[in-house]
Amino acid sequence: MKYGIVAxxxxxxxxxxxxxxxRYDTHFSKITPHITLKSAFEVDxxxxxxxxxxxxxxxxxxxxxxxxxxxxxxxxxxxxxxxLKVEATEQLQKLHDTLHATSFGQEPEYKFVPHIxxxxxxxxxEHDDIYGQLRMTDVHSEEVIDRIHLLYQLEDGSWxxxxxxxxxxxx
Amino acid sequence: MKYGIVAxxxxxxxxxxxxxxxRYDTHFSKITPHITLKSAFEVDxxxxxxxxxxxxxxxxxxxxxxxxxxxxxxxxxxxxxxxLKVEATEQLQKLHDTLHATSFGQEPEYKFVPHIxxxxxxxxxEHDDIYGQLRMTDVHSEEVIDRIHLLYQLEDGSWxxxxxxxxxxxx
Numbered sequence: 001m002k003y004g005i006v007a008x009x010x011x012x013x014x015x016x017x018x019x020x021x022x023r024y025d026t027h028f029s030k031i032t033p034h035i036t037l038k039s040a041f042e043v044d045x046x047x048x049x050x051x052x053x054x055x056x057x058x059x060x061x062x063x064x065x066x067x068x069x070x071x072x073x074x075x076x077x078x079x080x081x082x083x084l085k086v087e088a089t090e091q092l093q094k095l096h097d098t099l100h101a102t103s104f105g106q107e108p109e110y111k112f113v114p115h116i117x118x119x120x121x122x123x124x125x126e127h128d129d130i131y132g133q134l135r136m137t138d139v140h141s142e143e144v145i146d147r148i149h150l151l152y153q154l155e156d157g158s159w160x161x162x163x164x165x166x167x168x169x170x171x
Numbered sequence: 172m173k174y175g176i177v178a179x180x181x182x183x184x185x186x187x188x189x190x191x192x193x194r195y196d197t198h199f200s201k202i203t204p205h206i207t208l209k210s211a212f213e214v215d216x217x218x219x220x221x222x223x224x225x226x227x228x229x230x231x232x233x234x235x236x237x238x239x240x241x242x243x244x245x246x247x248x249x250x251x252x253x254x255l256k257v258e259a260t261e262q263l264q265k266l267h268d269t270l271h272a273t274s275f276g277q278e279p280e281y282k283f284v285p286h287i288x289x290x291x292x293x294x295x296x297e298h299d300d301i302y303g304q305l306r307m308t309d310v311h312s313e314e315v316i317d318r319i320h321l322l323y324q325l326e327d328g329s330w331x332x333x334x335x336x337x338x339x340x341x342x
Contacts, residue, residue, distance in 0.1 A: 001182060008331050011172060015326045029200030032331040155186045156193060160179050160203040161320060161332035
């Protein structure tokens with residue numbers, strides 16, 4: 001089965017992201033707004049417990065995540081996706097690296113850019129038009145996220161939460 | 172904020188339910204297929220920890236849920252909703268009752284009929300037509316669900332998981 005690891009921001013920030021996603025994000029109905037910490041990776045059913053045990057250990061190591069959303073940005077021209085930029089922190093990078101240093105999943109394909117996607121799968125014309133409208137949006141939000149989630153993907157592409165892990169450590 | 176408590180069945184059963192939901196269920200994009208154990212109730216932000224503490228206690232009391240899906244059924248004429256019938260068991264009833272005997276939320280409006288909704292918000296004509304097609308579907312699935320989830324609702328109606336509780340007790 002395909003698994004992924006995410007952090008969900010506050011309801012307020014999710015509602016804000018959804019006000020754009022409902023119009024611009026093809027994944028709107030597949031998952032609520034999130035910060036991806038480890039993108040889809042395959043795990044054999046027989047090994048899921050190993051993954052959850054590992055996540056239990058990792059979540060005991062990290063303290064709640066300090067999140068600062070600072071502006072609207074875009075991955076273009078690599079990818080026509082627009083996102084709420086989450087400022088990089090040492091803590092986020094270390095959590096990301098720890099989740100990727102485990103024996104499950106693969107090496108990250110790209111450098112880690114923490115973000116909440118609000119628009120994707122657009123033509124370049126659409127992207128430029130929408131990004132032109134959104135890039136000046138005044139976005140500024142600081143919050144603390146005290147948990148991460150292990151999710152699995154259904155055949156239609158939607159994601160169900162398998163388990164929650166509270167961040168209760170010191171790092 | 173509005174919270175609810177559900178159990179998600181296996182990926183296999185969720186995929187099966189979604190094969191109908193994508194066509195017939197207006198809530199398809201709001202939440203993955205689930206068995207509602209306690210429907211939406213309001214909790215003040217300052218009291219969420221009380222709810223999760225209570226759920227931690229309750230989940231330590233109950234063992235994983237034995238689920239037997241036996242047929243397609245309908246709530247008509249009370250409600251034009253079609254569902255996968257989950258056979259009532261003493262264990263499910265007791266978990267439901269325990270979740271409703273707490274100090275949060277309200278008394279259940281209806282008798283507890285465990286189910287996984289696959290179609291809703293149809294006119295009576297549509298309902299009769301679709302139910303006529305689905306009622307003879309051979310559905311038979313037995314499985315064990317070892318966790319329940321506390322969810323909260325976003326403004327657009329979709330649900331995000333707040334926390335997972337593993338059923339680790341003896342009842």
